[in-house]
Amino acid sequence: MKISTLIALTTALFLTACASIDLRVAPSVAKDINKDTTISQPDVLYQETPQSKSIIVGSQVYATVNSCSLIQRYRVRTNSDFSSALNLFKNRAFLMGGKWVTIVHHSETGIPANVNMGGQTDIMLREGTLLSNSPFLTTIVGDIYDCPCNINSCSGR
Numbered sequence: 001m002k003i004s005t006l007i008a009l010t011t012a013l014f015l016t017a018c019a020s021i022d023l024r025v026a027p028s029v030a031k032d033i034n035k036d037t038t039i040s041q042p043d044v045l046y047q048e049t050p051q052s053k054s055i056i057v058g059s060q061v062y063a064t065v066n067s068c069s070l071i072q073r074y075r076v077r078t079n080s081d082f083s084s085a086l087n088l089f090k091n092r093a094f095l096m097g098g099k100w101v102t103i104v105h106h107s108e109t110g111i112p113a114n115v116n117m118g119g120q121t122d123i124m125l126r127e128g129t130l131l132s133n134s135p136f137l138t139t140i141v142g143d144i145y146d147c148p149c150n151i152n153s154c155s156g157r
Helices: 004-019 062-065 082-095
Strands: 029-031 037-041 069-078 100-110 121-128 137-144
Touching: 062 100, 062 137, 069 082, 082 100, 082 137
Parallel strands: 037 121, 069 121
Antiparallel strands: 029 037, 069 137, 100 137
């Protein structure tokens, strides 16, 4: 019994040593001049799409009245204006299975070349743009809900 356990542990140790990750191959993450991690997002996600139009933006009270359940709180930081950032948020909510979003926080600030990001490093850049050339930085925090379809929710407004 002890020999088979020893063989199993040795085999497991040998096989896990073979599984390695090549750290030289990085995902599509670039470092900006401010040392912030930026992720490029396709331009179509910043536009109004049939998917973003299907997401209802409303209050938490009405989400509760419509028997919606919270999926998660989500944050988007991007170098675009409010309307484009909201479209990105709604497109992301659709991809997560959401049907209703409630905006909890919104801020839009000017972004000089040497702005201090306060240690927050997840910025989604609009494809083809640079953070250093952007006139502002928009942050939207919201709750994404899944709702059963009834007369009020999922109306396809």
